[in-house]
Amino acid sequence: VLSETFIRTEIESLKACGHKECVMTFHKHLSAHKFNYPTYEIGQFFSLKFITKISPRKLYQCIRFVRCQKALPKRSLFFHSIKLASQLAQLNVDHVHAHFAQHTTSHSIAAAKLIGISCSFVGHGHDIYEFPFDVPLKLNSSDFVVAVCNDMKEDLIKLSRDNIKLLHCGVRTSLFKPQSKLKHDKIRLVFVGRLVEPKGVTYLLQSLQGLCAKYPIVLDIVGDGELSTELKQQASTLGIASYVNFLGPKEPSWIQENLPQYDCLVAPFCIAESGLVDTGPLVLKEAMAVGLPVITTKIMGCKEIVTPGTGLMVNQKDVIALAQAIERFVCVPEEKRIQMGQQARRNVEQNFDAIKQARTLSGWIEGTAH
DSSP: OGGGHHHHHHHHHHHHTTOOOOEEESSOOGGGGGOSSOEEETTSSOOGGGGGGOOHHHHHHHHHHHHHOOSSOHHHHHHHHHHHHHHHHHTTOOEEEEESTTHHHHHHHHHHHHHTOEEEEEOOHIIIIISOOSHHHHHHHSSEEEESSHHHHHHHHTTSSSOEEEOOOOBOTTTSOOOOOOOOSSEEEEEESOOSGGGOHHHHHHHHTTTTTTSOEEEEEEOOOTTHHHHHHHHHHTTOGGGEEEEEOOOHHHHHHHGGGSSEEEEOOOOOTTSOOOSSOHHHHHHHHTTOOEEEESSTTHHHHOOBTTEEEEOTTOHHHHHHHHHHHHTSOHHHHHHHHHHHHHHHHHHOBHHHHHHHHHHHHHHHOO
């Protein structure tokens, strides 16, 4: 879906590395027809031929995992894992790689153990820090686990054996490219993401209250979410509605084409009351890849993405510091802003290119396939 471009990027990058892939899902989203890889619903087809791959030891390992986990109904997990295992066997899958450490990972582990193939999963903010279910069990039941930032890696190492690997979500730098900017008399700021608490948009709007009348600033907000109506009302209450444009959700192609025309991405991520936090925001890397400096907060993976000279960082939920950072950026000469963008692009090319990341992941998978 639109908010999970990091998964699509990883799949397409692994495919570019020469892997034959397919995606298994419980519900096929309407956008699945746009993908250039096969997508199957779990249970879409079934064959008893996979029984030949099952041994008493494999069956025991599967049942043991199902019984030890506590988050899902055991019968349901076992039943759906059998269906998934049948499909994996019929498609000659050698390795199953899951995103999010919740039900997707549970079914992947159980199905993989049933037919004796290797498995791994990727942790993100929602599933590791907001709603963690059976995480230690899943860590110790997988061949390897991917953390998307160093803070997460350190947290997971405390819970498991030595099978935690660090790999930042990558950007297709061939798709996100700098462009010559059209001439305009405004400083164009942009926010891209879901309009939910951990994105920190409410703090961004507050920070602009004293700046919009002082500097030629406009802010475009790209995305939608549960706080959309509330944020629009907030902009009106603060008296900055005429400086803020809510553009709604956009396709990745729109982001690739239009993001380079902005001057700076502002992403004031924060830790939500529930514990939810962005662990390695892809949007920062996408913006930097097209040559935009970024202003963000000093949390989780953001600290590993934004380096000196590529943007500015402030403490989360600090409206005054955020306003000062925006003002500081606005006052930077255009030539210096361009240099910051160029350095940001180089940083992404060197450290977050999706093909390079996929080659690393590919090596781990090749090393663990049974």
